[in-house]
Amino acid sequence: MNLTNTLSNPLPSPLLNSLSNTAELLVEVRKHIAHLTLNRPQALNALSHTMIEEMSRLLDSWANDNNIKAIIVRGAGEKSFCAGGDIRALYEAAKKSDGSEHEFFVREYELNFKIHRYLVNTGKPYIAWIDGIVMGGGMGIAQGAPIRIVGTRTKMAMPETAIGLFPDVGGSYFLSRCPGAIGLYLGLTGQTIKAADALWTGLATHHIASESAFEFDYALDELVDWSIGTVPTLNEMVQKFSSVPIEPATLPPLRSMIEKHFARQKNVCAIVESLESETDSAHVDWARSTAALLKKRSPTLLEVTKRQIESAATLSLAECFRMEMDLVTRTFEQGDVVEGIRALLIDKDHAPRFQPATLAEVSTASIDQFFASPWTAENHPLRHLTLSLSNR
Numbered sequence: 409m410n411l412t413n414t415l416s417n418p419l420p421s422p423l424l425n426s427l428s429n430t431a432e433l434l435v436e437v438r439k440h441i442a443h444l445t446l447n448r449p450q451a452l453n454a455l456s457h458t459m460i461e462e463m464s465r466l467l468d469s470w471a472n473d474n475n476i477k478a479i480i481v482r483g484a485g486e487k488s489f490c491a492g493g494d495i496r497a498l499y500e501a502a503k504k505s506d507g508s509e510h511e512f513f514v515r516e517y518e519l520n521f522k523i524h525r526y527l528v529n530t531g532k533p534y535i536a537w538i539d540g541i542v543m544g545g546g547m548g549i550a551q552g553a554p555i556r557i558v559g560t561r562t563k564m565a566m567p568e569t570a571i572g573l574f575p576d577v578g579g580s581y582f583l584s585r586c587p588g589a590i591g592l593y594l595g596l597t598g599q600t601i602k603a604a605d606a607l608w609t610g611l612a613t614h615h616i617a618s619e620s621a622f623e624f625d626y627a628l629d630e631l632v633d634w635s636i637g638t639v640p641t642l643n644e645m646v647q648k649f650s651s652v653p654i655e656p657a658t659l660p661p662l663r664s665m666i667e668k669h670f671a672r673q674k675n676v677c678a679i680v681e682s683l684e685s686e687t688d689s690a691h692v693d694w695a696r697s698t699a700a701l702l703k704k705r706s707p708t709l710l711e712v713t714k715r716q717i718e719s720a721a722t723l724s725l726a727e728c729f730r731m732e733m734d735l736v737t738r739t740f741e742q743g744d745v746v747e748g749i750r751a752l753l754i755d756k757d758h759a760p761r762f763q764p765a766t767l768a769e770v771s772t773a774s775i776d777q778f779f780a781s782p783w784t785a786e787n788h789p790l791r792h793l794t795l796s797l798s799n800r
Contacts, residue, residue, distance in 0.1 A: 440477040449485030455545045471530040482537040489538045490546030499749040524552030548577025558603040560618040567598030572706035572748030574713045580720035580728040589671040604657035614650045676710040677767035706744040706762040726793040738778040
């Protein structure tokens with residue numbers, strides 16, 4: 409498979425979006441920066457298993473390449489940075505019951521962890537230009553970046569509960585570190601946010617208007633003196649182009665309501681009951697629509713998600729990924745994710761038959777099973793995530 413194509417012509421990376429190429433990843437190295445473009449615009453740059461493996465290989469190679477001082481990743485086309493993993497492929501793998509979906513998540517979580525640790529382990533910053541749609545697996549390859557740039561077109565979400573999954577790819581870690589109960593709200597509802605809210609929650613570090621992409625990319629080419637260090641140099645450059653998003657943040661005005669209904673509730677059933685009892689005229693419509701949305705999700709995976717995010721607040725990054733590996737294994741065993749993908753993406757009847765069907769039927773014991781690891785500490789597939797890249 410022709411997965412990666414290395415361009416020899418020194419074109420600014422935004423121009424890669426207009427090139428016709430069959431490779432799923434485009435790579436160009438200019439002026440000590442590796443430009444990596446996800447090149448599946450027809451699939452909103454969704455990550456395939458082979459893309460994940462190749463990205464990991466490239467990062468390992470660049471870690472030991474003295475010519476590479478920094479990496480910037482972006483998505484081809486104007487619509488999407490990365491809309492997530494290839495859900496259809498996961499569905500087919502799960503239906504075959506050959507264990508290939510398990511391997512996908514192991515490799516994906518290894519890559520996500522590697523990105524989080526890349527600057528620490530290599531001294532080379534990884535920059536995520538997350539303009540356009542960034543969801544699920546796209547968040548996984550973005551949130552570990554020390555510089556996360558949102559743009560005018562950014563639409564960010566962790567929508568996994570809509571298909572009977574939970575917010576993985578490190579969602580345990582980064583959602584649990586959002587202000588107050590905001591991360592829990594975003595994880596349970598899958599609510600889409602734009603640039604200003606991404607900055608407010610800490611899920612992004614900078615905003616650069618989409619129309620400034622060309623100018624910013626050309627400016628990166630002028631960073632020819634790396635003697636003072638990559639991070640200060642790049643931070644200064646990004647800050648120079650940063651601006652305030654035109655659209656204001658929508659989450660701050662809702663924060664008191666989110667805290668009221670999502671924080672300190674014993675379970676999601678109680679959250680829904682709280683939302684449905686809201687009487688404040690200024691927020692009653694929001695509360696009712698939020699409750700209605702939650703009642704469409706997998707009851708079991710909503711309760712799993714609540715415990716996951718709340719538990720992750722005291723876990724390390726590596727522990728979060730190991731927990732997620734446990735959870736994703738149990739989730740495919742339980743089956744709601746296969747049914748959710750069928751209903752939303754395969755048959756498109758939008759009528760998933762989740763089991764059990766209501767939040768009231770979900771038992772604490774059934775949720776406990778999700779958090780019971782199938783492995784011992786010694787044979788866990790992600791036991792090695794505490795090691796540095798140089799030790800792997």
